[in-house]
Amino acid sequence: MAPNRKTLPQHKGTSLPDIHTLSHGQLVAFMEELHQPKFRASQIEEWVWGKNAHTFDEMSNLPKSLRDLLSQHLTIGTPKELARQISLDGSRKYLLQFTDGVSAECVGMPTKNRLTVCASTQAGCGMGCTFCATGKAGLARSLTASEIYEQVRHIGDDFHTRVTSVVLMGQGEPFMNYDETLKALRLLNSDKGVGIGARHLTVSTCGIIPGIKKFANEKEQFGLAVSLHSANQATRNKLMPGVRKYSLLYLYDVMGEYVDKTGRRPTYEYALIHGVNDTDTELDALCDFCRGTLAHVNLIQLNEVPGSPFTPSTEERANQFVQRLGSVGVAATIRNPRGADIDAACGQLSQAYTKC
Ligand code: SAH
Ligand code: SF4
Secondary structure, X not given: OOOOOOOOOOOOOOOOOEHHHOOHHHHHHHHHHOOOOOHHHHHHHHHHHHOOOOOOOOOOOOOHHHHHHHHHHOEOXXXXXXXXXXXXXXXXXXXXXXXXXXXXXXXXXXXXXXXXXXXXXXXXOOOOOOOOHHHHHOEEEEOOHHHHHHHHHHHHHHHOOOOXXXXXXXXXXXXXXXXXXXXXXXXXXXXXXXXXXXXXXXXXXXXXXXXXXXXXXXXXXXXXEEEOOOOOHHHHHHHOHHHOOOOHHHHHHHHHHHHHHXXXXXXXXXXXXXXXXXXXXXXXXXXXXXXXXXXXXXXXXOOOOOOOOXXXXXXXXXXXXXXXXXXXXXXXXXXXXXXXXXXXXXXXXXXXXXXX
């Protein structure tokens, strides 16, 4: 066992800290302690974040003695792929397991010249939305920034191509894991990491108001989607009991502030559920909620979840929603579910957290 190093976080027992958990400052201090030049920290970061190194040994521009020291004092955890499924549309869903045995799903969705990743911010979710498979399973734990980041790297490596955009629409509620989510977005955005433009990094929230307020003040141009699913308070309370305490009126005001502050167009996600949130009254309420705002409405026919009483609205009804919203000046589109045949579409990610 190597002697403790005072600049590294101390762990209980014999477990070593993972290099992904060190801040830049910690890594620089550690290099100083090892009497290494400062630039070694940047070289190591380039391997860890830029090249997705899986071992210290492959860091070929570091002296062997330093690589040995690194492996004596740190680990370099990478997720293990437990399972994968490939959709007819080319999407791939992965179940990745992290070092403590917790696992979460992520999806790679290729289109011509583009690769979009849908990543999870938590293993499972504690918000309990009644139409969502992830919500039914409950929360195992939040993921670290590095675990969120690694999903994207894993998928980029698997497709042998650059990831062009990331949506945090997998398992979990990003704003119940705000700090790690932001850290992950910054790593993805940074030139040291994947270098994805902020406008191509989108967070989806079920409407955690303190998170939206904070997000509005972040300096980067990250995108925001809010899962609305009903502009009628009673219906929304039933569908999304976890956000009952944040009323629609409050959400409306805060989204107005978000637009004023950022000038960015938010998206409202709306999964159309037959007879529940697709009635004329619901459509009127949705038009009232969105009219005169910058918001774009993303309609999706509900993805069916086993054991759920809900069924999707018809395509015809979805088109009527688009037209009616358009007639009051609200841009709306229907989103095609990707990977629905492998349960990789929104709300179908549920194989959350087998603890081995
Ligand atoms: N927790 C965040 C992000 C993850 S859920 C959120 O709720 O926004 C990703 C998206 O899938 C959300 O818009 C969510 O409402 C939607 N979704 C969940 N279950 C769904 C289902 N069965 N059919 C269609 N969309 C669903
Ligand atoms: Fe959680 Fe989002 Fe599913 Fe609601 S819709 S349970 S917030 S993952």
